[in-house]
Amino acid sequence: xxxxxxxxxxxxxxxxxxxxxxxxxxxxxxxxxxxxxxxxxxxxxxxxxxxxxxxxxxxxxxxxxxxxxxxxxxxxxxxxxxxxxxxxxxxxxxxxxxxxxxxxxxxxxxxxxxxxxxxxxxxxxxxxxxxxxxxxxxxxxxxxxxxxxxxxxxxxxxxxxxxxxxxxxxxxxxxxxxxxxxxxxxxxxxxxxxxxxxxxxxxxxxxxxxxxxxxxxxxxxxxxxxxxxxxxxxxxxxxxxxxxxxxxxxxxxxxxxxxxxxxxxxxxxxxxxxxxxxxxxxxxxxxxxxxxxxxxxxxxxxxxxxxxxxxxxxxxxxxxxxxxxxxxxxxxxxxxxxxxxxxxxxxxxxxxxxxxxxxxxxxxxxxxxxxxxxxxxxxxxxxxxxxxxxxxxxxxxxxxxxxxxxxxxxxxxxxxxxxxxxxxxxxxxxxxxxxxxxxxxxxxxxxxxxxxxxxxxxxxxxxxxxxxxxxxxxxxxxxxxxxxxxxxxxxxxxxxxxxxxxxxxxxxxxxxxxxxxxxxxxxxxxxxxxxxx
Numbered sequence: 408x409x410x411x412x413x414x415x416x417x418x419x420x421x422x423x424x425x426x427x428x429x430x431x432x433x434x435x436x437x438x439x440x441x442x443x444x445x446x447x448x449x450x451x452x453x454x455x456x457x458x459x460x461x462x463x464x465x466x467x468x469x470x471x472x473x474x475x476x477x478x479x480x481x482x483x484x485x486x487x488x489x490x491x492x493x494x495x496x497x498x499x500x501x502x503x504x505x506x507x508x509x510x511x512x513x514x515x516x517x518x519x520x521x522x523x524x525x526x527x528x529x530x531x532x533x534x535x536x537x538x539x540x541x542x543x544x545x546x547x548x549x550x551x552x553x554x555x556x557x558x559x560x561x562x563x564x565x566x567x568x569x570x571x572x573x574x575x576x577x578x579x580x581x582x583x584x585x586x587x588x589x590x591x592x593x594x595x596x597x598x599x600x601x602x603x604x605x606x607x608x609x610x611x612x613x614x615x616x617x618x619x620x621x622x623x624x625x626x627x628x629x630x631x632x633x634x635x636x637x638x639x640x641x642x643x644x645x646x647x648x649x650x651x652x653x654x655x656x657x658x659x660x661x662x663x664x665x666x667x668x669x670x671x672x673x674x675x676x677x678x679x680x681x682x683x684x685x686x687x688x689x690x691x692x693x694x695x696x697x698x699x700x701x702x703x704x705x706x707x708x709x710x711x712x713x714x715x716x717x718x719x720x721x722x723x724x725x726x727x728x729x730x731x732x733x734x735x736x737x738x739x740x741x742x743x744x745x746x747x748x749x750x751x752x753x754x755x756x757x758x759x760x761x762x763x764x765x766x767x768x769x770x771x772x773x774x775x776x777x778x779x780x781x782x783x784x785x786x787x788x789x790x791x792x793x794x795x796x797x798x799x800x801x802x803x804x805x806x807x808x809x810x811x812x813x814x815x816x817x818x819x820x821x822x823x824x825x826x827x828x829x830x831x832x833x834x835x836x837x838x839x840x841x842x843x844x845x846x847x848x849x850x851x852x853x854x855x856x857x858x859x860x861x862x863x864x865x866x867x868x869x870x871x872x873x874x875x876x877x878x879x880x881x882x883x884x885x886x887x888x889x890x891x892x893x894x895x896x897x898x899x900x901x902x903x904x905x906x907x908x909x910x911x912x913x914x915x916x917x918x919x920x921x922x923x924x925x926x927x928x929x930x931x932x933x934x935x936x937x938x939x940x
Contacts (some may be wrong), residue, residue, distance in 0.1 A: 692800035719827070760845060795933075855870055
């Protein structure tokens with residue numbers, strides 16, 4: 408039998424299963440790019456303003472670390488490429504590798520792959536279909552990105568180059584995800600390995616951009632840096648796309664070679680079985696939940712540490728960049744008042760941390776659903792552990808985990824910014840408070856996830872859709888002048904913009920009450936419904 412027979416039918420099946428997830432990823436990418444185009448067009452209307460801003464970026468190590476350099480300094484397209492190349496590569500890379508792992512290793516772990524292989528399906532068809540869905544998704548995303556930028560007035564050549572660069576980055580990470588799926592027996596472990604590779608790629612790109620000139624070659628070791636080296640809207644280097652295509656082909660071929668060397672359901676890395684009996688510290692549901700949530704909490708906290716430090720490092724010079732644009736200066740003065748431009752920037756940065764914390768909250772709040780669908784919840788609930796006790800043990804980390812991550816990010820920003828201004832004692836409390844004030848909005852997402860888990864478990868993934876809606880409202884709402892009533896749908900709209908504005912307790916209290924009501928409804932629903940329904 409042909410090794411790839413049935414691939415076409417599996418592509419249709421996987422595309423149907425991802426009919427929501429892939430469009431959500433597409434919306435995120437289009438939203439980021441569209442808001443960048445509109446924002447830069449409004450804020451920097453002359454070539455001199457764009458050049459002054461770009462020179463400020465290229466002279467700031469923190470912003471180079473986060474986004475890379477501006478290659479074309481006098482054109483709006485150059486600023487858009489700077490803003491979206493690294494961030495977009497990171498997002499599309501994660502989406503691509505998660506897609507491949509979900510439809511390859513994830514299918515094997517749940518046992519569905521064995522059922523599919525019992526039919527007229529070749530042994531390599533599932534991996535081929537998983538990679539094909541990810542690649543087609545990246546091609547479609549690149550098409551929409553190019554059209555978005557082109558119809559917004561940017562040069563078509565640069566628009567196509569940037570879109571293809573981001574799509575090619577996604578394809579490379581699809582190949583990395585395919586290899587990770589061959590290594591372990593667990594989809595979770597495969598995602599961890601692949602995510603670590605993405606993090607390393609982003610770090611290599613960041614070190615190469617923020618370091619001295621003798622380290623610039625390091626960027627070539629990172630697929631995330633290749634879009635930057637493509638030079639969209641400047642002297643486009645189209646041959647970089649060939650590098651990405653060749654790398655994707657090699658990684659995919661390596662994944663198929665590894666797939667042929669293992670049995671269905673097995674991984675190439677040896678499995679490490681745990682002890683025959685649980686440790687005394689795992690006697691309670693909360694202790695078990697801590698064991699399950701600990702890796703994610705540590706990983707998210709490390710990410711918040713880096714983002715917070717970069718935010719604080721950029722604070723000292725951000726005022727000069729704001730002064731380079733009268734429109735941008737007016738925007739930040741409206742946010743924070745005259746003379747508080749840096750505070751307004753810091754408030755915006757803390758709002759970004761709040762969105763990231765909300766993503767962590769959704770991930771943590773989804774863990775009970777994952778335990779239930781994997782069949783691990785029933786053995787626990789068969790003991791004296793009550794449903795509410797079990798669900799609350801996970802909910803604790805959905806509520807306190809974001810608090811820990813935000814505290815780490817706020818402390819890092821305060822220490823770095825305070826050190827640069829010789830005012831650590833003054834800045835640390837301000838930025839720590841600015842970070843922690845985002846908590847009620849993140850709790851809304853955790854509570855919404857809990858409500859869906861208890862009342863409509865089949866729709867629980869809609870919590871990610873709600874987060875995307877809030878992200879797009881924040882990214883596009885202000886840039887396109889959307890109605891304030893629409894913007895008020897997002898809980899982040901009601902968060903006081905500390906330290907640029909004064910603290911108002913009323914909206915925070917309302918958000919907490921709404922989160923409490925949603926959580927109570929979700930727990931009540933879970934208590935009544937059948938487990939596994």
